[in-house]
Amino acid sequence: MKLRKFVDPLPIPSTLKPNTILNGVPYYEVTMLQCVQQLHRDLSPTTIWGYNGMYPGPTIEAFSHHLTRVCWKNQLPRKHFLPVDKTVHGAEPSNPEVRTVVHLHGGATPDYSDGYPEAWFTNNFQEVGPYFTTKIYDYPNLQPSTALWYHDHAVGITRLNIYAGLSGFYFIRDTQEQMLNLPKGNYEVPLMVQDRSFNTNGSLYYPCEPEIPVEGVCPSVIPEFFGDTILVNGKVWPYLDIEPRRYRFRLLNASNSRFYNFSLSSNQFFYQIGSDQGLLKQPVMLKEILLGPAERADVIVDFSMQYGDTIILQNSAPAPFPDGDVPEPETTGSILQFRINRPLCSLDTSTIPYYLTHMPILSEDLASKTRQLSLDMTQDAYGREINLLNNKRWAEPITECPKLGTYELWSFLNTTDDAHPIHIHLVRFQVLDRQPYDVDLYQQTGNISTTGPKITPPLNERGWKDTVIANPGEITRVIFAVGPFTGLYVWHCHILEHEDHEMMLPYIVIR
Incomplete structure (x- = not known):
């Protein structure tokens, strides 16, 4: 509808x-x-x-x-x-x-x-x-x-x-954030972006089987879900009346499977000041921000020169990402409308600081353990496509047991056609780089042959992260300190249909 x-x-x-x-x-x-x-x-x-x-x-x-x-x-x-x-x-x-x-x-x-x-x-x-x-x-x-x-x-x-x-x-x-004089109060706005579909009676629609039905299984898990409407904070394509001043938006992609490539119809810049795990070292000026499921972006937008204008927050990410269908501008290509129609309540004294926080750089030399972890696709017992981590199912013996207080480097080798947002519980990490490699050779022999140089992460991805996009045909490397607790945790793809259908594994932090 x-x-x-x-x-x-x-x-x-x-x-x-x-x-x-x-x-x-x-x-x-x-x-x-x-x-x-x-x-x-x-x-x-x-x-x-x-x-x-x-x-x-x-x-x-x-x-x-x-x-x-x-x-x-x-x-x-x-x-x-x-x-x-x-x-x-x-x-x-x-x-x-x-x-x-x-x-x-x-x-x-x-x-x-x-x-x-x-x-x-x-x-x-x-x-x-x-x-x-x-x-x-x-x-x-x-x-x-x-x-x-x-x-x-x-x-x-x-x-x-x-x-x-x-x-x-x-x-x-924390006190450091409070001292930065960022937009706050009514001028700091959380934006939880999700896609949904509806039946004619207003109920939520979710498919009960894949496009190709599975014989003998209904309802059946589907490979991915993409709704035909976009909701922000639980409303379908809402609008926000705002003043001509700076606003801080806390963007969250909380969709099941959909990626978003955010931009503004006014073609103006986002000033990204933070990522998943907090502030960046310095603001980064961007006209587009890509977020996979579960990723966040902390951004400031300056509307001070747009009084009387109407601006659309847009999406251009294909679904599935990166090689799926491009969103239609009038449906999944539109997210939220800003109406700059309110008079200033008071003088805008907020700032976009040049320097935000100290950001230590984790060198790969710190890592006492390097793990090569593949992202794979196969079929389950019913012939359905199933995505796996390291070709393992959830119930198999645990193989990742990092030691508390050490540093580990995890390399995700994506052998599939999808980008996977990989989330590691407990830890925060830094993205080291991405590098193309010969997928066919790896699948046939287990040998890694890179086919291009290492690509450093973009400036807005050089802060602390907890979810990283692992692109198809690439090795994505992250490094982190193990901790601060011991115990049983998990790592998984945050495409929820993948996570539910075995693309999740436990790991144990040991002393």
Whole structure:
């Protein structure tokens, strides 16, 4: 169904207040609920799953190195309203159909609070059990100022739970950020960008089988999902009335599979000041910003000379990325409309600093261990295409056991035709380089023969990251310090359909 663009104002997720303060620690209770929400003026209310009954969930704000404690509660229904493929690992008929576990994406957290995919919990009226209905997680916030996000991570159904609405922002603040005089308050705007499709009755549409149906399996997991409408903060193609001044936007690609190449219809610059894990050393001027699923960008846009103008935030990334269909300008090529129509409330004294933060450069010589990790495609037992890490399934023995306090260099060798956004839990890393190589030779012999020079990452990718785009036919190298905790974690592709269908592996941090 065709919906008119830019008829609804952009909602701003509310900031959650603690239920109480216990021994100086803010304590929150967040309940997952099924509700209905108006996602577009001309749509009937849509059934969603939301944290505290909201899609997106409320924003949590924390301060660097100050502990936050959250009690996550599951009060969702017994049955999923989206198609669950019970042939997928973790979603077998023996498990409850509705399961959740919360992951703070990008958080340096103890393993018991990381949202391990098999540490799921469920609602309190299952016919089988017993099962937990709540989990209390500790978030130490051992990171500088950054925009993280929390979302569901239950094994086998993450794609469905996030698509249903289970995601929200989590901001860490610190004194250095506060001293930079960046746009703040009403002039700092979070933008969670997702694609969705709708049935005529307003309900969320999600396919129950691939384009080529799988005999004997329905519903069946699909290789990737691309919706035909774009939502920002839970509204379809919204607009934002703004003043002619500088604004700070916290961009998040929270889509299942879709990449976004953001630009402004006015052809003006973004000033990118931060990436996944915080501030860059210096602002980077860009007319386009590419974000894979789960990547973030912290940007400033100066609208001071545009009073009376209307500007569209646009997308030009093919789907699937990088060699799929180019988005249509009137649908998936449009994201959000800025209307610079409000008078200045006060003089804009914010700045775009020349220098933002100290950024140490991690040399590959620091690495005590180098791992070559392939990104592969094969077929599962039903003949469906399946993406894997290192040609392994989830249940196979764990082979990655990095040692706490050491540095490791991970090389991702992409043998597939897709770009994969690879996320490593717990750690923050730096991208060293990308380099083309002979994929056929590698697949036939296991030997690596590079076919071009190493390509250093673009300036806006030279900060701290937790998710990196591994392009097809390239070796992507990242380096990180292992820690700050020991325990059981995971690494995976953040295309959710890939992650749910075996493109995820555990790893253990040892002493």
